[in-house]
Amino acid sequence: MLLEVLQLVIYGLVLGSVIALGAIGVSLTFGILGFANFSHGDLMTFGAYCAFLFYSQLALPFWLAFPLALLATALLAIVFDQLIYRRLRSKDSVILLISSFGIALILRALIQIIWGPDNQVYASGIQMPYRFFDGSLRLKPDQLIILATTIVLMVALHLFLQKSKTGKAMRATADNPELARLTGINTEQVIIWTWVLGGSLAAAAGIFLGLDTRLHSGMGWFLLLPIFAAAILGGIGHPYGAIVGGLIIGVVQEVSTLFIEPNYKPAIAFSVMVAMLIFKPTGLFGQKKT
Amino acid sequence: MTLLHIDNITGGYGSVHILYDLEMKVGQQEIVVIAGPNGAGKSTAMKSVFGMLTIERGTVNFGGQDITTHRTEHIAGLGIAYVPQVNNVFQSLTVEENLEMGAYLRKDDFSGSLSQVFALFPDLKKKRAQLAGTLSGGQRQMVAMGRALMSGPQLLLLDEPTAGLSPKYMTQIFSIIRDINSEGTTIMMVEQHAKQALKLADNGYILVAGRNRHEGPGKELIEDPEVQKMFLGG
Amino acid sequence: MELSGLLSYAIYFGTMISIYGLLTLALNVQWGYTGTLNIGVAAFFAVGAYSSAIITGPQAGGYLGGFGLPLFAGFLVAALVCAILALGVGLLTLNLRTDYLAIATIGIAEIIRLVLKNEAWLTNGVRGMGDIPRPFKGWAEGADDLLFFIFAAALLLATYLFCEKIYNSPWGRTQRAIRENETAARAMGKDVLSFRLQAFVIGSAIMGLSGALYAHFTGFISPEAFDPLFATFLVWVMLIAGGSGNNRGAVLGAAVIWAIWSGSEIIISRLPETMITQAGSFRLLLVGILLEVILLTRPEGILPERLDMGGK
Ligand SMILES: Nc1ncnc2c1ncn2[C@@H]1O[C@H](COP(=O)(O)OP(=O)(O)OP(=O)(O)O)[C@@H](O)[C@H]1O
Ligand SMILES: [Mg+2]
Numbered sequence: 001m002l003l004e005v006l007q008l009v010i011y012g013l014v015l016g017s018v019i020a021l022g023a024i025g026v027s028l029t030f031g032i033l034g035f036a037n038f039s040h041g042d043l044m045t046f047g048a049y050c051a052f053l054f055y056s057q058l059a060l061p062f063w064l065a066f067p068l069a070l071l072a073t074a075l076l077a078i079v080f081d082q083l084i085y086r087r088l089r090s091k092d093s094v095i096l097l098i099s100s101f102g103i104a105l106i107l108r109a110l111i112q113i114i115w116g117p118d119n120q121v122y123a124s125g126i127q128m129p130y131r132f133f134d135g136s137l138r139l140k141p142d143q144l145i146i147l148a149t150t151i152v153l154m155v156a157l158h159l160f161l162q163k164s165k166t167g168k169a170m171r172a173t174a175d176n177p178e179l180a181r182l183t184g185i186n187t188e189q190v191i192i193w194t195w196v197l198g199g200s201l202a203a204a205a206g207i208f209l210g211l212d213t214r215l216h217s218g219m220g221w222f223l224l225l226p227i228f229a230a231a232i233l234g235g236i237g238h239p240y241g242a243i244v245g246g247l248i249i250g251v252v253q254e255v256s257t258l259f260i261e262p263n264y265k266p267a268i269a270f271s272v273m274v275a276m277l278i279f280k281p282t283g284l285f286g287q288k289k290t
Numbered sequence: 291m292t293l294l295h296i297d298n299i300t301g302g303y304g305s306v307h308i309l310y311d312l313e314m315k316v317g318q319q320e321i322v323v324i325a326g327p328n329g330a331g332k333s334t335a336m337k338s339v340f341g342m343l344t345i346e347r348g349t350v351n352f353g354g355q356d357i358t359t360h361r362t363e364h365i366a367g368l369g370i371a372y373v374p375q376v377n378n379v380f381q382s383l384t385v386e387e388n389l390e391m392g393a394y395l396r397k398d399d400f401s402g403s404l405s406q407v408f409a410l411f412p413d414l415k416k417k418r419a420q421l422a423g424t425l426s427g428g429q430r431q432m433v434a435m436g437r438a439l440m441s442g443p444q445l446l447l448l449d450e451p452t453a454g455l456s457p458k459y460m461t462q463i464f465s466i467i468r469d470i471n472s473e474g475t476t477i478m479m480v481e482q483h484a485k486q487a488l489k490l491a492d493n494g495y496i497l498v499a500g501r502n503r504h505e506g507p508g509k510e511l512i513e514d515p516e517v518q519k520m521f522l523g524g
Numbered sequence: 525m526e527l528s529g530l531l532s533y534a535i536y537f538g539t540m541i542s543i544y545g546l547l548t549l550a551l552n553v554q555w556g557y558t559g560t561l562n563i564g565v566a567a568f569f570a571v572g573a574y575s576s577a578i579i580t581g582p583q584a585g586g587y588l589g590g591f592g593l594p595l596f597a598g599f600l601v602a603a604l605v606c607a608i609l610a611l612g613v614g615l616l617t618l619n620l621r622t623d624y625l626a627i628a629t630i631g632i633a634e635i636i637r638l639v640l641k642n643e644a645w646l647t648n649g650v651r652g653m654g655d656i657p658r659p660f661k662g663w664a665e666g667a668d669d670l671l672f673f674i675f676a677a678a679l680l681l682a683t684y685l686f687c688e689k690i691y692n693s694p695w696g697r698t699q700r701a702i703r704e705n706e707t708a709a710r711a712m713g714k715d716v717l718s719f720r721l722q723a724f725v726i727g728s729a730i731m732g733l734s735g736a737l738y739a740h741f742t743g744f745i746s747p748e749a750f751d752p753l754f755a756t757f758l759v760w761v762m763l764i765a766g767g768s769g770n771n772r773g774a775v776l777g778a779a780v781i782w783a784i785w786s787g788s789e790i791i792i793s794r795l796p797e798t799m800i801t802q803a804g805s806f807r808l809l810l811v812g813i814l815l816e817v818i819l820l821t822r823p824e825g826i827l828p829e830r831l832d833m834g835g836k
Contacts, residue, residue, distance in 0.1 A: 184366030
């Protein structure tokens with residue numbers, strides 16, 4: 001029983017890594033640009049398929065395909081921002097939300113057109129999992145890669161946010177956009193950097209999800225709910241909160257399968273989110289504005 | 291010489307007007323105090339300087355330059371710093387990071403300013419690594435003022451720097467404001483503690499319902515019987 | 525042959541516009557009147573369809589049914605179930621900020637999608653439900669499609685008149701006051717939550733009606749027909765294109781976007797063989813781009829709301 005729970009916790013951390021990487025971007029864009037980005041899931045999907053293009057189709061080595069996919073996704077996010085969101089910035093945030101909903105569709109359609117409607121995998125063949133405790137605890141090599149790379153990415157993110165001037169300005173803007181502007185922070189530049197971060201981490205999340213399961217055009221969209229849940233749980237605009245929120249949602253979802261039908265996992269994320277919104281809408285780490 | 295001239299502005303938020311024909315002048319090196327009842331438009335008047343309002347008529351001039359339509363981001367770069375009445379610190383940043391953000395636009399080495407701010411507010415030095423959101427109200431106010439000073443502004447706008455502070459803190463803040471001013475920074479501030487503030491002031495404005503009701507040297511305003519009766523509690 | 529083919533296509537077209545017109549009107553009550561952001565339209569549409577199908581359908585093996593109640597009861601129950609669902613969801617979430625509410629509604633939609641897929645005893649799961657009674661069958665030789673269309677159009681007209689009436693009532697004015705400035709409305713002593721809830725429930729009930737109409741029109745429903753992204757998205761594009769806040773705009777938007785949507789099918793069917801499988805994706809792309817273009821160039825829609833109150 002204990003090992004069973006432990007196994008689920010490990011799976012939860014793998015899923016949680018994916019959710020957390022997605023939630024960082026959602027939380028930052030929500031905090032800095034002021035709208036809930038409904039296209040973030042599809043940005044993840046795009047990243048996953050870019051890696052598919054570079055790695056599986058063009059046969060580049062994975063260490064090269066991975067950063068290329070991150071870069072491509074970040075660029076695409078910036079293009080959408082400059083082409084569409086920037087022109088809508090003066091409008092009500094709800095208009096931006098609706099527009100992001102449209103971009104989600106455009107992205108998904110493009111992915112289907114370019115890569116076809118069928119499921120894909122990065123590499124076929126079955127991986128032998130590592131076994132512990134006489135096989136009652138298992139971990140696939142891919143999952144180990146996911147966990148390790150997530151840690152590397154988060155350390156890099158941490159250094160960027162804590163040490164660089166742009167990183168600090170980004171946290172400041174996410175915390176209080178108006179104060180940031182009147183302090184003289186160049187918010188347009190911060191926004192570009194936010195998309196670089198959000199886009200590339202979304203791509204990483206998508207790639208990991210594709211690695212752990214398989215690629216299909218709706219993969220990111222269907223993860224949007226737990227991602228929003230994680231971002232809200234951690235407090236909008238708090239990247240560290242998003243990480244913790246993502247890991248919590250991931251673990252809770254997996255462990256919940258002990259008690260409920262696995263099909264209803266997303267309902268758990270939803271319940272956690274609604275409870276949070278009702279009882280402490282600022283999130284675990286957010287503070288009330290004075 | 292006039293540093294800031296709010297010249298006959300009418301405007302507000304969107305199409306809702308809050309200020310009507312408002313006229314204010316702040317001279318170089320002066321302390322100017324704005325007082326008035328709640329909702330009079332004092333904070334709104336400050337925001338007009340920072341490009342945060344829709345201004346229907348009139349202009350805002352700073353150092354001879356018309357800044358009425360300048361974007362908020364650019365105004366900080368002109369040498370004006372602003373401490374809003376609420377939400378005036380980055381809560382999830384440390385005290386020191388808040389101060390660094392204040393120096394965001396500076397290309398030079400700002401460690402001198404940092405030690406100056408710490409000299410003005412010794413409390414902050416002790417708490418430099420603490421998140422601003424975990425500080426007390428008075429300490430936050432100090433962080434906010436410190437942040438504004440980090441840019442080395444010519445003109446400092448303070449919106450109720452002593453709101454909610456104990457009398458002890460209040461006296462301390464007022465004396466710090468005087469120090470800042472004596473080192474050459476011009477100050478325009480909104481104050482509810484009008485009596486104490488007007489004592490410091492070279493000039494004062496009493497705002498009622500978005501219009502100038504009284505104006506004059508601080509000392510004269512304190513003496514004015516009508517002002518006394520209406521706003522200073524006799 | 526040609527002519528009758530054209531005619532039957534026109535009838536089909538008109539019926540689909542009525543179904544979508546109902547959805548667009550419903551969304552307008554929620555978004556256009558009150559500013560309540562519902563991204564879960566597909567969920568209410570589906571619940572309406574399934575409710576009516578279950579209530580009126582014949583006994584079939586393995587899932588709920590066999591009540592065989594008349595059509596009227598099906599529509600009523602569809603609206604009622606949706607209203608109750610909306611009441612529950614609304615009580616839980618309507619206090620939230622608009623954008624949080626939007627996130628919550630995709631959550632609801634997701635859960636309902638899961639229920640439709642997984643609770644086979646209720647919905648027959650992914651296999652879907654067939655044999656949903658088709659009204660007017662055999663009433664007049666070869667004209668039952670026409671009769672159904674007339675019925676659908678009458679339902680649309682009645683709903684339109686109802687929506688217009690409530691829009692112009694003091695109730696509607698209060699809704700707009702809330703949309704424009706919630707704080708001010710609250711200060712005027714309006715019970716904002718209650719007003720929002722009412723609009724949300726009314727809108728959702730209308731979505732339920734639309735779902736019922738759809739179920740009885742096609743005779744077969746399965747979870748696939750209610751793909752959240754697709755069903756919800758199209759309705760949003762329709763409303764924004766037509767002009768949110770304006771009921772005539774809502775219906776017009778449904779007609780125009782449906783015309784473009786089905787027109788694109790004709791164009792895309794001419795594409796080279798290899799691209800045919802992607803036809804659906806091209807149409808999605810087209811509508812997505814259309815939405816962005818509208819938002820950027822004419823966000824108020826074809827028929828903007830005629831505001832009877834000053835300012836924004
Ligand atoms: N962001 C805003 N949007 C719309 N109206 C606003 C906004 N901020 C303030 N107002 C309105 O403008 C008027 C003046 O507000 P302002 O904050 O300038 O008053 P104040 O004199 O600073 O009051 P206090 O002493 O309470 O700080 C008030 O009626 C207020 O409701
Ligand atoms: Mg004020």
